[in-house]
Structure formats: structure tokens, C-alpha cells
Amino acid sequence: MVTMSPTTPHTAKLVVLDMAGTTVADDGLVERAFTAASSLLGVEPGTPESEKMLAYVRATMGESKISVFRHLFGGDEDKARRANAEFERAYGQLVGEGHCAPVDGAREAIGRMRDAGRTVVLTTGFARVTQDAILDALGWRDLVELTLCPADTGPAGRGRPYPDMVLAALLRTGAADDVREIAVAGDTAYDMRSGIRAGAGAVAGVLTGAHGEDELRGAGATHVLGSVAGLPELLDELDVREGT
Template sequence: MIELAVFDMAGTTIDDHGLVYQALRGCVEETGASVAQADLQLWMGTDKVTAINALMRLGGVEPAGEAVHAAFARFRALLADFYAGRPPIALPGAESALQTLRGRGIKIALTTGFDDEVAYPLLDSLGWSLGPDGLLDTVVTTTDVRAGRPAPYMIHRAMERTGAQDVRAVLSAGDTLVDVQAANQGGVLSVGVLTGSLTAEDFASAAPDYVLSSAADVPTLRETQPA
């Protein structure tokens, strides 16, 4: 029986209209680097400073420290502008799925490749709050860990915060390969969802335990059903 369900944010529970992709591509291209679509998809879901560093190098620009930090500041500015013009919304069925799981006594955590300064205003805009009367039990961002995905640290931090001790009683769902890789490396049940840019075939290399159409389908999994 699952005791803790961990979900990615953008592309998994939140529809940000692909604006994270646009902001990440834009801030890297402004450094003079080219960004291949395959590389962009590979690095989505990771810590954004790490992603910028990798994409600059792949695009032919040496990622010197100050240049990376400047590009990250530009990423946050672009994303804020994009979100102001087209606010993110919950993906269909995501909020009710989280409520259903919570009603079964399953703790809910969100993890993200964003830092605190991006993640919490985004959640506030959706009205998603923490606590007994909120939708979420905890949120773990890249601010909270030494390394983001594909390292499993955010999942394990969510376990620590919610009191979950057995990785076999934890599920983690996300729309990118690094979401699945982090889950597999963390020893938890891994779920890929198709609400991002990947197909079921794309997920095959990461070997998730399940591939679902969306996070809305997670409550239908056998492991999340009441005993």
C-alpha cells in the first residue's frame, strides 16, 4: 500500500502551457548557444542551473560561472513574464486525483526542478497550500537539496518530511525521463505520465513501472487502493 505519492509540478500536475521550455530555450539562446530540441527534452525536469550549464555547452558556448548565473536570472525573468501573460492552470483531473489520494490517507508531495522563488508563487497562483486543510503535505524544490533530478534526493527529502520510511510504500510520478530515473534510483514505484512532451515509447529507455495518460489516473493504480 502506498503511503506517500510524489508528483512533479510543471507538465505533470500543472499545465504551464510549455512556458518553462520556452523560457529555458530563450535564456540559453541569448548566450549565443544553439538549443536542439532533443537536448532540451533531455534536460527538462532537472535543476535549471544544471540544465542551463549543460545546454550552453551542448550549444557551443563555454558555461562560465557568471554567464550561467546571468542566464538563470534571465530564465526566471522570462518565466515570470510568460506566466503573467498566460497563467498556469491545474492539469485536468490532477487536483481531484490529489484529493482522492489524500482522502485515502496517502501523503502528497510535490517536487520540482524549480527553486523556491519560482515554485511557491506558482503554487500560490493555483491556490494549492500546505497543511491539514490544504492539498499538499510538503513541497521539495531544488533549494532544499544538493542535487536535483535524476538524483533521488528530492523524493527522499519528501519521505523525511512526511515520515515515510519504506521506499516500497512510495510512488513518484512525472512527465520527463529524469523524473522516472530519480524514482528508480530512489527505489520507489516509478510512474511516467504523458501530459508532457514524451510518448510511451520515449519512456521505454527509463523503464518506469507504469506509464499513464496523466496524473489523474494515479488513483486507479492497484497500489493506491485502500486495503
């Protein structure tokens, strides 16, 4: 089912998709990896401190993980980097053990969009090493034209909710002449804010991940879909409105 807010019709030439929770099933891996990382730094699992940290992790799903750790450890850069490294190691281990699968219909949706002449880019808040582990586990290395992580956007390495990865996708692919020709899809409020800040013509929230419809709408989603499997149809409908 597609629920929509009024939006300006457009032709989506570039589609920027989130990974975990949007095209890749999360299945609790982020929380499991976070618990392993925080435990290494002395935060006992199940304690009030640990539960408070997990609540923040859930609320900020989609944000660059190093930014999350900087907040949790009060700006202690050394501790944040150690925690982030352990998080990435733990997440990569879980992926390597087979705890990684695509969202139902995601691969097919990407194929349909590419067949329609759209350029598709996959983005993540994880580090490159973790993103590559996921791509290898799924056999997705050659599935899309480009994959991006926060470090790919420049020295600052800003992830969501900044627009950097969306705009980097545009600059690197040259797939669109206007930011309104970009469609962004993700499962978190941070994905939505990133797309809105980039000026994307369509910013679609999906209900297969961290945040629900109210949170997605509140962050600016122009459309809400049950899953990314419905995105090709939505973009085709918007093309018809545009008269293409």
C-alpha cells in the same frame, strides 16, 4: 488507460509528484522562457545554435534547470547562473500573466489520494521562487503537505535524475517506513530515474508532458498512465493486490 509492467505490489503511503507537465500544464512555457534567457546571453532565436540548445532542453525536461544551463554553457558558472536567473524571471512573468493551469483532473486526483490517507508532495526542477509563483497562481499553497525544489535537498541542490527530492520528501514527512511505500509520478525520463534510484515501489510515467511511453519505459517506469488523473485508481489497485 493504464498499461503496466510486472511490479511488486505495495501500499503507497507517500506520493511524490512532479509539477510542470504532470500536475501543471506546461503549454510550451519552458521553451519560451529558455528562449528569452538564451537570447539575453547572445543566442539568437531561430539560429542553428538556438535550435540545438532547445533540443537539449527538450531531451532533459525534468532535470534541474541550473544543471541544464551549466551543460549548455560549457561549465561557465557565471553564464549559467545568469541564464538560469533570466529563465526563472521569464517563466515567472509568463505565470504572472496567466499562462498557468493545472492538468485536467490533477487537483481532484491529489484530493482523492489525500482522502485515502496518502501524503502527497509536489516537486520541481525550478527554483523556489518559480515554484511558489506557480503554487500562488493555482491557489495550491495548502493543497499538499510539502513542496520541494532542488535547493531544498541540501548544499549541493541536486535535482533529478538524482533521488534527493524523493528521499527528502520521505525524511521531511516521515510518511513511510520503507522506500517501497513511495510512489513517484512524472512526465519525463528524469522523473523515472529519480524514482527508481530512490527505490520507490511504483514509478508512474504520465503522457501529458515532455516524454512518450517508450522514453518513460526505457527510464524504468513501472506503470504508464494517460495522466495523473489515473494515479489514485492505480494506487488503489496496488493496495488491493497487497491485501490492504
